[in-house]
Amino acid sequence: MPNIVACFKWVIDEAYIRKGPSGTLDFSAVDYKISDYDRNAIEEAARLKGFHGGSVTVLTAGAPAASKGVKDALSRGADQAFFAGDPTFNQLESSQTAAILGEIIRSRIPYDLIICGEGSSDQYAQQVGPRLAENLGIPCISYVQKLTIGADGRIIAERRVEDGVEVVEAPLPVVVTVLPEINTPRIPGVKDTLMASKKPVVTIKKEELPPVGAARLQTLGMTATRMERNCEKFAAMPEGIARFVEALQKRGVIN
Amino acid sequence: MPGVWIFAEKKDLAQELLTIGRELASPIGVKVTAIVPDQGDQGDIYIAGGADEVVLLSPLAEDMSLDAWLPVIAAEAKKADPDLILLAATARGKDFAARLAARLETGLCSNCIALHREENGTIVMERLAYGGAAVQQVTCPTRPVIATIPPRTFAPAPADHGRLGEIRKLPPPPPSPVRVIARKTKERSSQDITEAKAVICVGRGMEKQEDINIARQLADLVGGEVGCTRPISEELHWLPDDLCIGLSGVQVKPDLYIGLGVSGQIQHVTGIRGARVICAVNKDENAPIFQAADLGIVGDLYDVTPKLVEELQKATGR
Ligand SMILES: Cc1cc2nc3c(=O)[nH]c(=O)nc-3n(C[C@H](O)[C@H](O)[C@H](O)COP(=O)(O)OP(=O)(O)OC[C@H]3O[C@@H](n4cnc5c(N)ncnc54)[C@H](O)[C@@H]3O)c2cc1C
Numbered sequence: 001m002p003n004i005v006a007c008f009k010w011v012i013d014e015a016y017i018r019k020g021p022s023g024t025l026d027f028s029a030v031d032y033k034i035s036d037y038d039r040n041a042i043e044e045a046a047r048l049k050g051f052h053g054g055s056v057t058v059l060t061a062g063a064p065a066a067s068k069g070v071k072d073a074l075s076r077g078a079d080q081a082f083f084a085g086d087p088t089f090n091q092l093e094s095s096q097t098a099a100i101l102g103e104i105i106r107s108r109i110p111y112d113l114i115i116c117g118e119g120s121s122d123q124y125a126q127q128v129g130p131r132l133a134e135n136l137g138i139p140c141i142s143y144v145q146k147l148t149i150g151a152d153g154r155i156i157a158e159r160r161v162e163d164g165v166e167v168v169e170a171p172l173p174v175v176v177t178v179l180p181e182i183n184t185p186r187i188p189g190v191k192d193t194l195m196a197s198k199k200p201v202v203t204i205k206k207e208e209l210p211p212v213g214a215a216r217l218q219t220l221g222m223t224a225t226r227m228e229r230n231c232e233k234f235a236a237m238p239e240g241i242a243r244f245v246e247a248l249q250k251r252g253v254i255n
Numbered sequence: 256m257p258g259v260w261i262f263a264e265k266k267d268l269a270q271e272l273l274t275i276g277r278e279l280a281s282p283i284g285v286k287v288t289a290i291v292p293d294q295g296d297q298g299d300i301y302i303a304g305g306a307d308e309v310v311l312l313s314p315l316a317e318d319m320s321l322d323a324w325l326p327v328i329a330a331e332a333k334k335a336d337p338d339l340i341l342l343a344a345t346a347r348g349k350d351f352a353a354r355l356a357a358r359l360e361t362g363l364c365s366n367c368i369a370l371h372r373e374e375n376g377t378i379v380m381e382r383l384a385y386g387g388a389a390v391q392q393v394t395c396p397t398r399p400v401i402a403t404i405p406p407r408t409f410a411p412a413p414a415d416h417g418r419l420g421e422i423r424k425l426p427p428p429p430p431s432p433v434r435v436i437a438r439k440t441k442e443r444s445s446q447d448i449t450e451a452k453a454v455i456c457v458g459r460g461m462e463k464q465e466d467i468n469i470a471r472q473l474a475d476l477v478g479g480e481v482g483c484t485r486p487i488s489e490e491l492h493w494l495p496d497d498l499c500i501g502l503s504g505v506q507v508k509p510d511l512y513i514g515l516g517v518s519g520q521i522q523h524v525t526g527i528r529g530a531r532v533i534c535a536v537n538k539d540e541n542a543p544i545f546q547a548a549d550l551g552i553v554g555d556l557y558d559v560t561p562k563l564v565e566e567l568q569k570a571t572g573r
Contacts, residue, residue, distance in 0.1 A: 014386040014521055015543070025389055094353075095362065121522075122385055124502065125365040127353040134357035139322075139432045142350040156436070160496075161346045162265075166320060167437035174433075181490045216362030220392040222384065227524055229533060231545045236554025238562065244534075245566045247550050253453070253511040253532045254477055254571060 001054035002112040002149060002172070006045040006078065007101055007132070008038035010062045010069030011122040019224040034069050037117030039076070039185035040178050044147060045115050046077025047183060052149055055079050057109050061100040063090040067201075074196035075188035081199065082109060086206040093215035094127035101128070102135030103209055108202070112172045113155065118143055118179050129177035139170045142177040258286040260340040260399075261306075262328070262351075264321060266294065268343035270304050270411035272404060276341055277305035277412060279372055288337070290328065293424065302420035304412035309422045316427070321347045322354075323431040329358040331425075337399050339378060344403035352403045362395035367402040387502050387525025407449060407505075444495045446480045453479025453511040454530070456500060457493075459486050460516015460537065460556055464493045469560045470515055476567050477511060484523050501526035515556045519544025536560065 013031045020026035045056045058073040061084040070081045119126035133140030146158040234240040248254045259280040261272035276287045289306035298309035342352045356363035364380040384391040455474040488496040502522040508529030524547045535544040540553045
């Protein structure tokens with residue numbers, strides 16, 4: 001019965017980011033969420049457990065406030081959580097995240113299958129899964145849209161590539177990164193949330209881990225992109241639609 | 256030895272990377288090395304495109320995938336110690352790049368949309384963050400600097416058949432533990448929406464696959480193509496995914512974009528920023544698409560679109 005680890009990131013919900021003065025990003029009204037595709041990763045772990053038994057461990061490294069995310073993750077079908085929380089883990093770069101997750105998995109969690117989202121909704125660097133696999137010295141299968149564990153303990157994955165689908169097979173353990181179409185993440189109910197607070201959480205302090213190396217990629221700056229336009233709204237009435245078409249003509253985009 | 260490496264699975268992507276590879280290599284007089292699968296073309300086309308050295312990867316066995324090259328390329332990179340490695344940001348390329356970066360203990364700028372060398376030699380790279388709400392500028396202090404570059408970021412390198420270069424071949428690598436057991440080629444769209452002058456975009460506001468015809472009718476009328484949001488191509492599979500517009504799809508730059516039942520999340524809007532006039536039909540007046548649009552109709556697309564078609568027919572005399 002497989003021990004499955006699902007990794008997730010607690011991220012700023014990008015929908016709440018405003019453009020501040022002179023191209024800065026205004027984070028003053030933001031909310032946080034489990035990164036979109038990491039919800040698919042947790043769901044897939046829970047789905048496979050439903051099929052094969054075994055266990056589901058959710059794992060994250062982040063700022064102490066990510067404990068909210070740990071609870072959320074536990075309400076999505078996981079049995080236990082490992083959480084490396086530290087204020088300095090707030091803006092980890094992919095190589096650092098992969099190093100921390102790798103260390104925790106190697107030293108503390110029995111694993112057969114590790115599932116990550118294809119990329120996080122904040123950085124979308126799409127590196128943690130493959131880097132984690134390298135750190136653990138195991139194969140990585142990225143961009144997976146369908147996952148099955150065979151009777152012989154091998155994994156069969158359909159991975160999406162430009163020219164179609166590559167169906168691959170590998171012996172466990174492996175790291176898999178999943179696409180959103182692999183499943184529909186559940187919406188946890190009140191009961192799930194209540195149950196989540198009774199599940200074990202192993203909290204790991206920074207001091208218990210080997211020192212985290214410098215970020216391999218250094219951020220020099222972030223500039224807000226210009227997206228807003230002045231929208232002229234038209235009513236869905238005959239006159240409105242006629243005026244809309246006139247506006248298109250005036251702008252020379254139809255002829 | 257300093258130099259710029261480019262690595263791509265496909266010829267056209269390699270030619271695009273050669274454009275930027277050459278641009279970065281020439282001013283400091285270093286070599287460009289193209290690492291490409293051997294597709295029976297002897298590699299001269301890459302030399303004509305700007306490579307000084309071509310490394311041809313021998314064809315793989317049917318059950319092998321690009322992964323198998325990882326140990327070989329990592330060993331080559333350790334030996335040759337290039338300054339910069341550019342890979343095409345395809346699914347396999349992105350996975351490969353991240354694992355290569357881990358093996359070479361260096362940084363990777365994923366989905367890099369611009370890069371240049373500063374006077375002091377530092378390579379500064381740009382990428383999108385927060386779904387496209389921000390441009391992030393990064394550097395990588397360790398060598399080699401690695402970046403993946405989305406298709407179509409650079410124009411293909413022009414061919415100069417007078418150029419000279421060396422070609423060598425790498426023997427097939429040993430099999431990796433990941434075995435390919437089947438390949439399914441997928442339906443590709445026959446149109447290139449990245450070049451379309453009008454794009455009608457289908458969003459989740461469409462209830463059924465057949466309803467895409469409503470968008471198609473509008474597209475025909477304005478001489479454009481149909482595109483879609485990610486859920487339409489990827490979750491519902493109603494349209495091929497080369498029609499998905501946005502952060503994880505393609506960028507479009509038509510004169511006219513009309514979103515039908517598109518909410519306008521940042522990851523999608525990022526892909527339409529280059530459109531001259533952005534229009535939206537959405538029944539939710541608070542949908543974020545209206546902040547990104549120039550013209551909007553608040554209403555049910557099933558009610559509005561036929562009327563719009565009629566009005567356009569009148570206006571254009573078709
Ligand atoms: C890392 C990452 C990358 C992503 N990359 C992309 C990408 O490249 N491209 C992309 O598109 N998305 C991408 N997404 C997903 C994106 O965040 C949105 O989920 C997606 O764009 C929403 O698609 P939609 O507008 O079709 O659907 P929805 O958000 O569900 O919106 C449907 C809209 O239709 C309206 N509607 C419903 N019925 C009607 C009707 N009858 N008439 C009129 N309006 C109606 C609703 O009001 C709603 O606004 C990405 C997400 C992440 C996290």
